Structures are given as C-alpha cells and as structure tokens.
Amino acid sequence: MSPPGARLRLASESTRRPVVANSVLGMLLFVGSETMLFAGMISAFTIVRTSAVMWPPPGQPRLPVAATAVNTVALLASGLFLYAAQRAFLRDHRSAARPLGIALLLGSFFVLFQGAEWVALVRQGLTLASSTLGSFFYLIVGMHALHAVAALGLLGHTWLRLRQGWLVQSQLAAAQVFWYFVVGVWPILFLVVYR
Amino acid sequence: MKTSLKTITQSLAAALLALAGLAPRAAEACAVCINARDDGTQLGFLLGTLIMTPLPFLVVGSIAFYLWRRSRSAELEVIRSSSSQS
Numbered sequence: 001m002s003p004p005g006a007r008l009r010l011a012s013e014s015t016r017r018p019v020v021a022n023s024v025l026g027m028l029l030f031v032g033s034e035t036m037l038f039a040g041m042i043s044a045f046t047i048v049r050t051s052a053v054m055w056p057p058p059g060q061p062r063l064p065v066a067a068t069a070v071n072t073v074a075l076l077a078s079g080l081f082l083y084a085a086q087r088a089f090l091r092d093h094r095s096a097a098r099p100l101g102i103a104l105l106l107g108s109f110f111v112l113f114q115g116a117e118w119v120a121l122v123r124q125g126l127t128l129a130s131s132t133l134g135s136f137f138y139l140i141v142g143m144h145a146l147h148a149v150a151a152l153g154l155l156g157h158t159w160l161r162l163r164q165g166w167l168v169q170s171q172l173a174a175a176q177v178f179w180y181f182v183v184g185v186w187p188i189l190f191l192v193v194y195r
Numbered sequence: 196m197k198t199s200l201k202t203i204t205q206s207l208a209a210a211l212l213a214l215a216g217l218a219p220r221a222a223e224a225c226a227v228c229i230n231a232r233d234d235g236t237q238l239g240f241l242l243g244t245l246i247m248t249p250l251p252f253l254v255v256g257s258i259a260f261y262l263w264r265r266s267r268s269a270e271l272e273v274i275r276s277s278s279s280q281s
Contacts, residue, residue: 017269019262019265019266019269020261020262020265025262028258028261029258032254032255032257032258035250035254036250036251036254039246039247039250040247042246043242043243043244043246043247044243046239046242046243046246047236047239047240047242047243048239049239050235050236050238050239050242051233051235051236051239052235
C-alpha cells in the first residue's frame with residue numbers, strides 16, 4: 001500500500017492536463033484587466049462628483065433611475081438564465097439551448113433599452129460635451145454597453161454552436177465568464193452613476 | 196571606483212529628496228492632490244484611492260484562488276480514481 005502523497009504524485013505525473021481551458025484563462029485575464037479599467041473610470045467619476053458644487057450640474061436632466069432599475073433586473077435575470085444553461089448543458093447538451101436563448105434575449109433587451117434611454121437623454125440635452133455628467137455618463141455607460149454588445153456576440157456564437165451540436169464546454173465557460181462580468185459590473189455602475 | 200560613483204549618486208539623490216521634503220510646495224510632488232482644496236475633493240481622492248488600492252490584489256488574488264481550487268479538485272479527482280482502481 002503506497003502512501004497517498006506518492007500515489008498522487010504518480011497519478012498527476014501520468015495524467016497531466018490543464019486545470020482550466022486556455023480560453024477560460026484568457027477570458028479571466030481579460031476580465032481582470034477590464035475590471036481595472038472600470039475601477040479607474042469609477043474613481044475619476046467619484047472625484048469629479050464629490051468636488052462638484054451642484055449635482056447634477058445645472059441645466060442637465062436627471063438620469064432615469066426607475067426605468068434603469070427595471071432594465072437592471074432584466075440583465076440580472078439573463079445571468080441567472082445563463083447559469084441555468086450551464087447546469088442544463090452538463091445534464092443534456094440540447095436542453096441548454098432554451099435557457100441560453102432566453103439569456104441572449106434578455107441581454108439584447110438590456111442593450112436596446114439602454115439605447116432608447118440614450119436617445120431620450122440626448123433629446124433632453126445631455127450630450128458628451130454638455131457637462132461633466134454627460135461626459136462621464138456616456139463614457140462609463142457606453143463602455144459597459146460596448147462590453148455588453150461584445151459579450152452578446154460571443155453568447156450568440158455559443159448559442160449557434162450549441163444548436164449545430166458543435167459546442168464544447170470550454171467555449172460556454174468562456175462566454176459565461178464574460179457575460180457574468182458584464183452582469184456583475186452593471187449594478188455597481190448603476191449605483192455609482194445613477195444615484 | 197565603481198562603488199564610490201554609486202555611493203555619490205545615492206547620496207545626491209537622498210540630498211535632493213531631503214530638499215524636496217523641506218520645501219513641499221515648491222516640489223509639488225503630487226500633480227492632483229494640490230487641487231484638493233475643499234473637503235469634497237479630498238473625500239473624492241480618498242474614495243478613489245480606497246477603490247483603486249485593493250482592486251489589483253483582489254483581481255489577481257481571485258484568479259489565483261480560482262486556479263488553486265480547480266487544481267486542488269483535479270488532484271482529488273485523480274486520487275479518488277486511482278484509489279478506486281487499486
């Protein structure tokens with residue numbers, strides 16, 4: 001009877017394989033760097049906001065908090081459906097298509113709703129150059145929207161691969177990491193920018 | 196000769212730093228902090244620092260922790276499978 005340590009060493013030497021797929025590790029590193037990007041923008045926004053005499057700046061519209069809160073719920077729900085898709089994928093590949101499709105639809109709804117909100121705000125006079133609120137709002141929320149669109153593209157590709165029967169676990173996991181980042185960072189941005 | 200040059204350079208650098216410390220307004224070491232005249236701006240800088248300081252550690256630490264957990268569970272799986280075979 002060999003000791004457990006020796007057995008482990010022998011076993012791990014004979015079956016060496018990566019603990020995380022390269023695509024997932026790459027996505028984790030990307031998400032890590034993007035976290036710093038958003039932290040930098042939040043930090044700059046906090047300094048500008050706390051040093052402002054009046055907030056929002058005079059003549060600028062108030063941001064639509066209630067409507068965006070509803071939109072936030074849609075985005076959080078898409079994250080839950082993606083989690084359900086992953087659980088379903090482990091049981092039976094084909095059963096993951098529906099929750100993944102719903103997550104995709106909810107994410108698309110979020111981006112379209114944000115676009116409609118932007119159009120309304122521009123009409124009310126909030127532009128990139130109108131004030132520091134406008135500059136930071138479009139920069140921070142726009143950067144998030146850019147990430148959401150890119151992640152939706154990846155989710156859409158993942159859904160297509162699943163429908164065609166070509167989806168591998170690592171691609172779903174990488175798409176999950178990206179989408180969870182988009183979902184996870186949004187409530188923070190909402191609380192910082194919209195309050 | 197090499198060592199003495201290094202010592203002179205280090206001494207000069209230390210002297211310059213000491214001079215800057217004696218005259219902080221002339222040195223204006225921080226390009227942004229000198230603008231923090233009121234309480235609001237100072238609070239903003241403080242909050243910004245509080246957000247930015249721990250974040251790199253959190254990000255790198257989270258990724259490292261995730262990899263460590265995956266590695267550990269993979270090793271346990273190997274032990275379990277080799278135990279069941281023997």
